[in-house]
Amino acid sequence: DTAVSQTPKYLVTQMGNDKSIKCEQNLGHDTMYWYKQDSKKFLKIMFSYNNKELIINETVPNRFSPKSPDKAHLNLHINSLELGDSAVYFCASSLRGPGLSYEQYFGPGTRLTVT
Amino acid sequence: QKEVEQDPGPLSVPEGAIVSLNCTYSNSAFQYFMWYRQYSRKGPELLMYTYSSGNKEDGRFTAQVDKSSKYISLFIRDSQPSDSATYLCAMSAGFGNEKLTFGTGTRLTIIP
Numbered sequence: 001d002t003a004v005s006q007t008p009k010y011l012v013t014q015m016g017n018d019k020s021i022k023c024e025q026n027l028g029h030d031t032m033y034w035y036k037q038d039s040k041k042f043l044k045i046m047f048s049y050n051n052k053e054l055i056i057n058e059t060v061p062n063r064f065s066p067k068s069p070d071k072a073h074l075n076l077h078i079n080s081l082e083l084g085d086s087a088v089y090f091c092a093s094s095l096r097g098p099g100l101s102y103e104q105y106f107g108p109g110t111r112l113t114v115t
Numbered sequence: 116q117k118e119v120e121q122d123p124g125p126l127s128v129p130e131g132a133i134v135s136l137n138c139t140y141s142n143s144a145f146q147y148f149m150w151y152r153q154y155s156r157k158g159p160e161l162l163m164y165t166y167s168s169g170n171k172e173d174g175r176f177t178a179q180v181d182k183s184s185k186y187i188s189l190f191i192r193d194s195q196p197s198d199s200a201t202y203l204c205a206m207s208a209g210f211g212n213e214k215l216t217f218g219t220g221t222r223l224t225i226i227p
Contacts, residue, residue, distance in 0.1 A: 040123070041222075045216075
């Protein structure tokens, strides 16, 4: 039943490690997003894919690399983790088209803690 | 200066009160204006959206957009303890530029 799911829910790791977060949606949407929410609850877009094509690529360190194997999945790989990467990462999905992408469905979030 | 400014609160009101939440923005290209609600340790969920200027009502919630002033509001009537959450305004320029730009969120607590 879960619309947008993310794994893992919690991730605790040390500086310098490489980690991945997975996201899957079963809503039939064609567009998926990664957001980062910092400790002050500020939610900022990182990437967006439409049908496996990158359409939004914000100013994000190139240690972050998204991968979309198909339109229902969007993964986020992070190399050489730093303390400042600690945050909650949300995956979201929507349809793309005039007046459609405002309605984004968010996953439960992955709480990443880098020590 | 951020593109979207929102008073972070926290805001505490007694049950039954009318709540007013506001955002201002600087980008005149924004056409879609949304309010998302986020409960603690959950993902945001869309509460309401408005296209361009005007008002929209849905039950106890009313969204207002004044593009001339670059100001949007969300009103909650007869507030309930279940309304306690963080409310995030979000804006988008629309198709072809679908990026949602969020405010910092206002943490609201309704006191029974």
